[in-house]
Amino acid sequence: MKIRSLDVYIVDLPTIRPHQLAMHTIVSQTILLGCATDEDGREGWAEVATIGGASYGESTPEAIKANIDAYITPLVIGQDPIHFDKIMNDVSKLVRGNYFAKALVEGAIVDLAAKSKNIAAFELFGGQIHKSLPIAWTLASGNTETDIEEAQDMLEKKRHNIFKLKIGKGDPFQNVEHVRKIKQALGDQARLTVDVNQAWDEDTSNYCIASLQDAGVSMVEQPLQAWDFEGMSRLTAKFTVPIMADEAATSIQDVFRIAKYRAGNSIALKPCKHGGLTQTKKVAGIAEASGLGLYGGTMIESSLGTAMCAQLYATLPEMKFGTEIFGPLLFKDTLTTNNIRFENFEVIVPDGPGFGMEIDKEKVKHYARKFQSETEMTI
Numbered sequence: 001m002k003i004r005s006l007d008v009y010i011v012d013l014p015t016i017r018p019h020q021l022a023m024h025t026i027v028s029q030t031i032l033l034g035c036a037t038d039e040d041g042r043e044g045w046a047e048v049a050t051i052g053g054a055s056y057g058e059s060t061p062e063a064i065k066a067n068i069d070a071y072i073t074p075l076v077i078g079q080d081p082i083h084f085d086k087i088m089n090d091v092s093k094l095v096r097g098n099y100f101a102k103a104l105v106e107g108a109i110v111d112l113a114a115k116s117k118n119i120a121a122f123e124l125f126g127g128q129i130h131k132s133l134p135i136a137w138t139l140a141s142g143n144t145e146t147d148i149e150e151a152q153d154m155l156e157k158k159r160h161n162i163f164k165l166k167i168g169k170g171d172p173f174q175n176v177e178h179v180r181k182i183k184q185a186l187g188d189q190a191r192l193t194v195d196v197n198q199a200w201d202e203d204t205s206n207y208c209i210a211s212l213q214d215a216g217v218s219m220v221e222q223p224l225q226a227w228d229f230e231g232m233s234r235l236t237a238k239f240t241v242p243i244m245a246d247e248a249a250t251s252i253q254d255v256f257r258i259a260k261y262r263a264g265n266s267i268a269l270k271p272c273k274h275g276g277l278t279q280t281k282k283v284a285g286i287a288e289a290s291g292l293g294l295y296g297g298t299m300i301e302s303s304l305g306t307a308m309c310a311q312l313y314a315t316l317p318e319m320k321f322g323t324e325i326f327g328p329l330l331f332k333d334t335l336t337t338n339n340i341r342f343e344n345f346e347v348i349v350p351d352g353p354g355f356g357m358e359i360d361k362e363k364v365k366h367y368a369r370k371f372q373s374e375t376e377m378t379i
Contacts, residue, residue, distance in 0.1 A: 003076055003112070004038055006034065008034050012029070012369065013332075015029060017330075038116070042116060043359075044111035044354060045354075046103075046304070047335075049302070067101050068101050072091055075087075088105070099279075107355075111354040112354070114353060121355050122349075127315065129315055132347060133322065133347050138166060139164070139165055160190075161191065167194050167195070168198070179215065180215040184215070193220070198225045205235055209235065218321075221268065229261055242265050243266070246267075246297060251274070267283065271308060296323030298326065307355040313325075326342075333363065334363070
């Protein structure tokens, strides 16, 4: 059946605690939901999350919705969802950039296509290799003792044994000492990574990464600005600790350039920043062919977006650095009637149909911004 309508909703979902990044502190996460409906009334749902309006990516939530409504939706209506790759190829010829918007539209169409065949979405991307994936947790209180206690509690509960620290905000040297103390306390029980979110220059990076490497940190994510490929190459060549590209690794062309010049020796995957699930699979292929390690990144999605990421990551042979798709654990509420399962230090991959999640339409209505009157809302 053909696509009859495509609707987009902006939702603000509160978190259980502040989540601090270099460019923004999340206390309420802005999420976009897309719903593609076919002629039989069957629905496909997808999600992308944004951080701090335009502080992380180039598109604001409002711009994502506006561009989908005005420019992408007319290209999608009347198309057969099973041919989602052709649909998105046609969209890309007429709409430049807009990776988050494209990821949302493609995701909704993929969910619809998979549901029409009564299969899990991962069946459309080569099938499932992993039934569960290692899952990291971000320690973000800013207090060393509190973070140590939280990590030890997670270890005891067997919920996480990989921990990330966001260290791009504040004094770099104090942040490094904070990390060193946590690593010393946890020892070999856990793997510790850090994310700088582009906050350092090269001189700061040279000093701080040396100290982090000495402390036993297992990965340093995006220390330099996204445009500084040459600086990232120098850091990658200098240190044995893996240097991960995240904000720099957007398009397939970006990732090819990173691989060619070794501007990082690992890549953080995020379907929204790559422009969708199909493009993410291509990025993963470039990385695999180049010997770059993969990490299943997150934009702090809720349960639906997390299921989308988990299903795609489950089709990849190896996630060398695991994943951090912990988003549902950070929210006070959920937008689905079923939940993502976390157990034995891993996230369990939902197994369909579609992305395996059922939307709670009442929750969507409750948290959605009122861009439309209630009588106009299709949900």
